[in-house]
Amino acid sequence: MGFPGPLYPVNPKGGEILSLPAYPSILDIPGPVDYVISSIPAPAVPELIRQCGLKGVKLAHLFTAGFTESGEAERARLELEIRDLARVGGVRILGPNCMGLYCPATGLSWSSGFPQEPGPVAFISQSGANASDFVGTGTVRGLRFSKVISFGNALDLEAADFFGYCAQDPQTQFIGAYLEGVRDGRRFLRALQAAAQRKPVILLKGGRTEAGTRAVASHTASLAGSDLLWDALCRQAGALRVSSIEELVDVMVTFRFLPRPKGRNMVLVGGGGGTSVIAADDCAAAGFAIPTLPTDIQEQLRRYVPIAGTSIRNPLDSGMLMGRPDELVEVMQLIGASPAVDLFLVHMSSGTDGSGRYGPTPRDVARTLVRAAQAAGKPVAVALRSGPTPQAAQAANALWDACLDAGLPIYPSIRQAARAIAAFISYHEAREES
Amino acid sequence: MGFPGPLYPVNPKGGEILSLPAYPSILDIPGPVDYVISSIPAPAVPELIRQCGLKGVKLAHLFTAGFTESGEAERARLELEIRDLARVGGVRILGPNCMGLYCPATGLSWSSGFPQEPGPVAFISQSGANASDFVGTGTVRGLRFSKVISFGNALDLEAADFFGYCAQDPQTQFIGAYLEGVRDGRRFLRALQAAAQRKPVILLKGGRTEAGTRAVASHTASLAGSDLLWDALCRQAGALRVSSIEELVDVMVTFRFLPRPKGRNMVLVGGGGGTSVIAADDCAAAGFAIPTLPTDIQEQLRRYVPIAGTSIRNPLDSGMLMGRPDELVEVMQLIGASPAVDLFLVHMSSGTDGSGRYGPTPRDVARTLVRAAQAAGKPVAVALRSGPTPQAAQAANALWDACLDAGLPIYPSIRQAARAIAAFISYHEAREES
Numbered sequence: 001m002g003f004p005g006p007l008y009p010v011n012p013k014g015g016e017i018l019s020l021p022a023y024p025s026i027l028d029i030p031g032p033v034d035y036v037i038s039s040i041p042a043p044a045v046p047e048l049i050r051q052c053g054l055k056g057v058k059l060a061h062l063f064t065a066g067f068t069e070s071g072e073a074e075r076a077r078l079e080l081e082i083r084d085l086a087r088v089g090g091v092r093i094l095g096p097n098c099m100g101l102y103c104p105a106t107g108l109s110w111s112s113g114f115p116q117e118p119g120p121v122a123f124i125s126q127s128g129a130n131a132s133d134f135v136g137t138g139t140v141r142g143l144r145f146s147k148v149i150s151f152g153n154a155l156d157l158e159a160a161d162f163f164g165y166c167a168q169d170p171q172t173q174f175i176g177a178y179l180e181g182v183r184d185g186r187r188f189l190r191a192l193q194a195a196a197q198r199k200p201v202i203l204l205k206g207g208r209t210e211a212g213t214r215a216v217a218s219h220t221a222s223l224a225g226s227d228l229l230w231d232a233l234c235r236q237a238g239a240l241r242v243s244s245i246e247e248l249v250d251v252m253v254t255f256r257f258l259p260r261p262k263g264r265n266m267v268l269v270g271g272g273g274g275t276s277v278i279a280a281d282d283c284a285a286a287g288f289a290i291p292t293l294p295t296d297i298q299e300q301l302r303r304y305v306p307i308a309g310t311s312i313r314n315p316l317d318s319g320m321l322m323g324r325p326d327e328l329v330e331v332m333q334l335i336g337a338s339p340a341v342d343l344f345l346v347h348m349s350s351g352t353d354g355s356g357r358y359g360p361t362p363r364d365v366a367r368t369l370v371r372a373a374q375a376a377g378k379p380v381a382v383a384l385r386s387g388p389t390p391q392a393a394q395a396a397n398a399l400w401d402a403c404l405d406a407g408l409p410i411y412p413s414i415r416q417a418a419r420a421i422a423a424f425i426s427y428h429e430a431r432e433e434s
Numbered sequence: 435m436g437f438p439g440p441l442y443p444v445n446p447k448g449g450e451i452l453s454l455p456a457y458p459s460i461l462d463i464p465g466p467v468d469y470v471i472s473s474i475p476a477p478a479v480p481e482l483i484r485q486c487g488l489k490g491v492k493l494a495h496l497f498t499a500g501f502t503e504s505g506e507a508e509r510a511r512l513e514l515e516i517r518d519l520a521r522v523g524g525v526r527i528l529g530p531n532c533m534g535l536y537c538p539a540t541g542l543s544w545s546s547g548f549p550q551e552p553g554p555v556a557f558i559s560q561s562g563a564n565a566s567d568f569v570g571t572g573t574v575r576g577l578r579f580s581k582v583i584s585f586g587n588a589l590d591l592e593a594a595d596f597f598g599y600c601a602q603d604p605q606t607q608f609i610g611a612y613l614e615g616v617r618d619g620r621r622f623l624r625a626l627q628a629a630a631q632r633k634p635v636i637l638l639k640g641g642r643t644e645a646g647t648r649a650v651a652s653h654t655a656s657l658a659g660s661d662l663l664w665d666a667l668c669r670q671a672g673a674l675r676v677s678s679i680e681e682l683v684d685v686m687v688t689f690r691f692l693p694r695p696k697g698r699n700m701v702l703v704g705g706g707g708g709t710s711v712i713a714a715d716d717c718a719a720a721g722f723a724i725p726t727l728p729t730d731i732q733e734q735l736r737r738y739v740p741i742a743g744t745s746i747r748n749p750l751d752s753g754m755l756m757g758r759p760d761e762l763v764e765v766m767q768l769i770g771a772s773p774a775v776d777l778f779l780v781h782m783s784s785g786t787d788g789s790g791r792y793g794p795t796p797r798d799v800a801r802t803l804v805r806a807a808q809a810a811g812k813p814v815a816v817a818l819r820s821g822p823t824p825q826a827a828q829a830a831n832a833l834w835d836a837c838l839d840a841g842l843p844i845y846p847s848i849r850q851a852a853r854a855i856a857a858f859i860s861y862h863e864a865r866e867e868s
Contacts, residue, residue, distance in 0.1 A: 071747075127709070129705070129709045130708035204712075209715050209718035212714040212718060214748075215715075215724075218710075273561055273563065273654065274559070274561020274562070277650050278638075278646070280646040281643050281645070281649075283645065284642075284646060289645070313652050315649050349567075393827075
């Protein structure tokens, strides 16, 4: 991963930073400067922005916090002063009070732990912590990123600008966002609508409640706006709204990896009678039908499923996934051929007794699942609950990675899978209706 | 852990099992037999039960499945035959179609991975998989168990019997249950009510939905009953109803480890502005007030909290937990002294950037939390979100264990903590009103 251009450290004291000579000020740098990342104290920022203007800097990212969000009048005045200086000097501002940009294709990142390979997911975030959470959690869920933008107080560039950019960015196929508030509601709605017309947009709004709204004021000094208004705004724009980072990741994984099911008729496949009961409850509560399989299919299934400790209706309570892969493939082919079935959810546990034993290797299980998904000819999602012990977690991790490598959409619980897939189907239906 | 008495393997072919001589039948065993664990095929069970009666066996646990739940008339007839033989012979039946008993104090267990040390939590379950899930997940959450009973089809002994037992069992302080249906509703209500009057009872009902109800029939052949009826039944009996194993564990952890807060005024303490916003939203949505701290307290907090990147209202967005432990203790003492505050929720992340670095060791952080909780003089709960990388997960595990050792109630997410604690407070309020 190469950084796209020369890097110039700046420090009034001079010296060396990362083996590079530090310039006393931006004005002392010999070549042109496109982008400035600043983490100096707030009172020193106005002079920096003035110099950026003189130097012809295009964009300044202000990591610095402690402006309007502090609730202090003097600090709010300072923020306005910076905005005016930036306008005069023709400098665009990212922030203040933010982590800036993560763009793996050009080597920009605010964390050495983020993946270096790029992907199709963009994320627009008013919170650096939530953006880091989304990238971190999304990475282990198989997501990779085009551009992640943490923009904090949005003094200059704001959500509407970033939606406009991501809508036309050819590297971006899906857009996620965490927002706390917008200044110009009409402009934002236009940008959101334009983006959602071209790409799926999934939005998490901070400040749903009165307490959250007060926290927003302390965080990025945004006006959170009413929750109902945001609901209406998302509906009108055709964006999907979620209520947590986990849900945002679940839904994004679904858009990224699950083919669209034709309807909501789901077949549940997995071991454990009680687990199957709760699985059926969770999926039904999320809006899926768990239809009893047609009698002729039940008859044929009798060949594969022993009478004791299993069910051949639906849920299909069967341990054959681990022990008899060829039979699972045949069974899913048989069921998948029925027009009464739209999708499969296969659920597994890595075991809770600490043994973490699988007969076959994780890669074998993943391979079986891929074969079964192909034979079924219908979308297949996987829910893998990790056992609580380190051994079980290790077994789950290996199986998890094997499923990701195979391109299967995988979720940490049945309930999360059901809710995310239901949201995904509803999103498509709403777009067809409008 | 010693097994409470001699163990006699039985196998018609004789030979040795686990280095013990196998007897051809129960009738060939020389000494008395209290308890029989059977996993023979269903058609052979009636003869076994007849022999149990002749031998004076008190209880037979039938692991064997493939009875009424198979939907086959012949299998259902077999189950009734067993019931009649057991009645004639004076043998009580546990099951069929179940995992049986886990009682660490006497060395009985269906899994070598379950903890050997006992504890105050009983679990009554119609599903072996869900009981294993509850024990496995509960164990890493700090729970330990008195008696866990997996009883499947409930041919003879049923939920009412186990509630009656656990209500009077001196080793049991808290009762959890997973049920799919009961035969005698009145008898069950009486038993549930009597148990809930003496001990907290937390109940997960499988078959909330029509699809779940059909799955119940395939699993334990129970009549699931209407969901509204079960809601009313739990309310009338004073039991707390939950909708997933995870929620059951969360609530049980709260009963076990959190002192009762006087009210719902919560102070949120943790790092990350966006994280704090979502935390406030989640806690407010669960019914908590996140009151702005009184002005005099805000004034005093200015001494501790720098102006940039933090908030001194509430949520308290501060990284001092990791870096400046003494200040955290003073700050929580200051806030805890206010009558406007009923409880604290401290939230942390083990980092999502893969570094998993803490300044202090996990044990240091746990020690600081314990000191802060003591200084606060109000109940303190901890939400620790694990980072997605193995390094971060390892750091989180160490901190998790240190918090558990210190007796702090700990949860894997802010939302889960808020919901469980809200349910806990509502439970106590409902009991006071009735």
